[in-house]
Amino acid sequence: MSSTTLSPRQLGALFDILVHHETYSEVKTFKHPEAIENYGYPFGTCTQKQKDGESPKSLSPLLQLLFTRLVLPIPGLRDLPSKFWATKFRSIMKRFGEADLSDSYDKGTLGSRKRLASAASVIHESVTRGLLTGIPNDKLPNLYATYDPHTAEDLARAWDDVVHHLVYGNLLDELFDHLTKTPNLEGHSPAVNAAVDYAIIYIATFLHHLFVLSAEGPYLLKLIDNVHGLIPYTLVGQTLRLGNAGTMINAMVRLFLAKVSVGAISNFLGFTRNASDGMNLLQRIISLVLEWDASDFRKAVDSIRRSKEGPSESHLAVIDAHLQASRGEHEGIRGLSQNDNMSIIVAILETRDKVLTESLTDKQHAQCLEYYSAQLAIRDREKITQALCRETPDLTTTIVEDGVSVFEPMIRAIHRNVDIRKHINSVENFLTDLIRTSKPKKKDSGQAQNGTVPPSVEDYVALLKRNRQLAYDYLHEFAGGCPELRTTWFKWAKSSLEFFRQPPENDKSPTEGHDRYSFGSKEMSRSLQALFDGIPEDKQNNVKAALDAHAEYLSALECMSWARVQKIIDGVDGRVEANGNMSGPGVYITRWHCLLDETIVTPCTPRGPPRRGKEVKGVKALGKTEAIAKSESWDSKALNEQDEQARPEAPDVSIVVDTLAQQFKDLVAHISSKGLPLN
Structure with missing residues (x-):
């Protein structure tokens, strides 16, 4: 056994490596139908045996932890019968696993599914970190202190202060009461005002990566535009005019879910059984968009x-x-x-x-x-x-019908007290604005391609600032007009935040400097130290070296992220170059790129070693290239190269993964199974 004690900084690096690896490993398993079969609660029992009266261990423990702690208790979702998850949802997930959808390796490029799955994995990873370790239980700061909106340090400090008050203070209660009185969310306090600006910069960065830096961006935007054009907003608005909520809901369900094919009629009359009953409007929208998409690839094949x-x-x-x-x-x-x-x-x-x-x-x-x-x-x-x-x-229709059924009481209450038509119109306007913002801008610049430049991070910041009041107005009307629902959602939010608390006796462990990746959760620290102690002593020095390198890497990413926040603030204030920033902040955005960079794809020559995702990240698949007009695209490969040059290179931590990944998975499976029903 080892007597070496890892420092808080090393423990933080170890935790980051293992969570990052395990999260994406679980996401990748859903390419196979066995993943949902071995998920465990609430999708059924696992193949692993039950021990010591505990629920069977999930083979996707981090996903189960997130789902059972935060998603399943959501009002409405918690009212769905167990059959919904164990039969219907499980079956449709199994269908996708059995479909044997293509792999990035075969296609020689990074497709939309790969990019979106890795992005979702990184977001999931950031939330799961908090569930496993909690937020440090420090003294509550003063939300009414001075925060300079023009400095990155103050915006970041405001965000941390708001998070601490949400988890350990009464800020959630105050925000619910505040929105009942006014739609001005930022008016609550200087800290909330600065934290909203900080969040907007990060959300804008995510949108910029998705639609601009990604080679699939223009293609994804085209899909959104196609769906946006097919949704009958006017007809939806007219349906919402119905005064009786029950009549309105039934009309809306019929509009999107009714089937009028010959098969549907013959099944209803009893002449046939399980005959194909065609598609409803929702399914026709899905199939039309995918068919239009496939037609571009057929042209490439021809x-x-x-x-x-x-x-x-x-x-x-x-x-x-x-x-x-x-x-x-x-x-x-x-x-x-x-x-x-x-x-x-x-x-x-x-x-x-x-x-x-x-x-x-x-x-x-x-x-x-x-x-x-x-x-x-x-x-x-x-x-x-x-x-x-x-x-x-038809699982799609029954899943939507079940969802409408459990949310119907909420829909009735909102319909009585809130003008939903206005907010549906707000959604339509926001999507129109998003699509317009994501198109190239005309610019008289020597650096512009074909007289245009791609959207900058500042453009997306402006988009969110233009439209944030739409969300505030809805929240204000909801909070003021639906007091019972407000209480229901408040209780869910309050109970969810409790999962991010550390016990009072777990004071913050001593840290090295002010590195936010130093570890402060005593319970998880002991568990990680125990995992390290189980490593053969001849490997421990190599593992520690990898942890030190990764800790330095995380610190470098944090410094880079803060510098980029400052550049965007300066850009919004008009203090930087006219073309704006093509790179945004975020350690987790960088980790997203790492997942893409590590993807293995087929060599482009008949013989040779496989390529890495980093080499093809800016390459569009054939068919998608022709589907997007040159005037609506840009050189994403060059933009990615500029972004990568500014990012520190991630160290090789494979020895940590190879040595401890399975033990960490077992640890998380034990944590995830606590409190679940016995199957």
């Missing part, structure tokens, strides 16, 4: 097929046959490609006929990669449409 110097029909036929293969065959070919340093195309062709690879030119190989990527994109959209819109039983 272009390659028509190319005179393109691959032969024999090459394309083998690729098409592989698309229809089983999941096991797909994974086998993927493994062969990685292990033997050959592209996914060469691996596919060689397993069928090695002669096909001998006749393949480099240009044809590149076209085969593009062809395979486009065909995978088409297949993905067909599988998603099938799972959501065409399979029997």
Whole structure:
């Protein structure tokens, strides 16, 4: 056993590494149907045996911790029957797992699902950290002190002060009462005012990364624009005019969920049973958007097929046959490609006929990669449409109906006391403003491409500041007009914040300087130290070296983040260059990029080692490139390169993951299972 005691800074680095790894590992498992089967409560029992009267351990413990502590108790959701989670939701998640959707490795680029899943993982990671360790139980600061809105340090201090008061003070009570009286949230105190500005900068940075720095940004924006154009806002508004809440709800449900196909009528009359009853408006919106999307990829496929110097029909036929293969065959070919340093195309062709690879030119190989990527994109959209819109039983419709049913009492109360039409119009206006803000701006600048420049972080800050009053107005009307619902949601928020508390006796441990990543949770510190003590002594020095390097890395990220906050503040105040900032703050934004950078993708040449996501982060998939007009796009690869040059390079911490990841997973599974029903 080890007698080495890790410092608070080292413990903080260890915790950060393990949470980061475990969170994304759990997210990735949902590519397989077994993930939801082994999730545990509330989706059913796990395959692991129950011991000592505890609930079975989940194989996705961090996700279960977040879901059971914060999501399941949400008013409305907590009223859903257990059958909803264990049967309906579980079944639709299983459908997606069984669909065998494409992998970034095969497509040779980072797709929308990869980017969104990794972003969600990082957000989940930040919340889970608080659930596992709590917020330091320090003396409550003065919210009415002076906070300079023009300095990053004061905005960050205001955010920390507000969080401390939310968790340990009465700020939540005060904010609910304040919004009952006025829609001016920032008027509560100088700390709340500065904290809102700080939050806006971080949300704006996230939107900027999603729609500007991401190569998929213009494509995602097009999808949002398509959905936005299909939603019948006018008809929704007219339906909301109905004075009787029950009539209004029934009309809205019929508008979006009613099916009038021949199959639906014959099922209703009893002439058929489980016949395909078509799609309702909600499903038609989903299927139309995905079909429009797939049509762009079909054009790309047809272009390659028509190319005179393109691959032969024999090459394309083998690729098409592989698309229809089983999941096991797909994974086998993927493994062969990685292990033997050959592209996914060469691996596919060689397993069928090695002669096909001998006749393949480099240009044809590149076209085969593009062809395979486009065909995978088409297949993905067909599988998603099938799972959501065409399979029997229709889980999508029943899930929405169950959701409407449990939220109906709230909807009735809000309909009686709040003008919902006005706020639906606010949502429509915000989405229109978001789409407009995310388009390139005309600029007379030598640095502009085609006379335009991409949106800056400041543009998204301005977007949020223009529209934040829309949210405040709704909260004010809700808080003032629906006192019973206000109390219900207040109790949920209050009980949720209690999960972030540290016991009173757990005073903050001594830290090294003011590094916010130093560890102060005594209970988790003891657990992490015990994990470290279990490492063979010959490995401990190497693990400690990795922890020290990671602690330095986190400190460097924090300094960089604060500097970027200051630059954006200066930009909003008009004190920086006209083109604005193309990089925003956030340690977790950087960790998002790390997940993308570490992704393995197929080599672009017939032979060679796999590439990393960092090399293809700015590359758009074939089909998406043609779908977006050049006037509505920009060089995201160049923007990413500029952003990466300013970021410190993450150290190699694989020894920590390899040594302690499984033990940490077991620890979290034990914590997550506490207090859950026995299955």
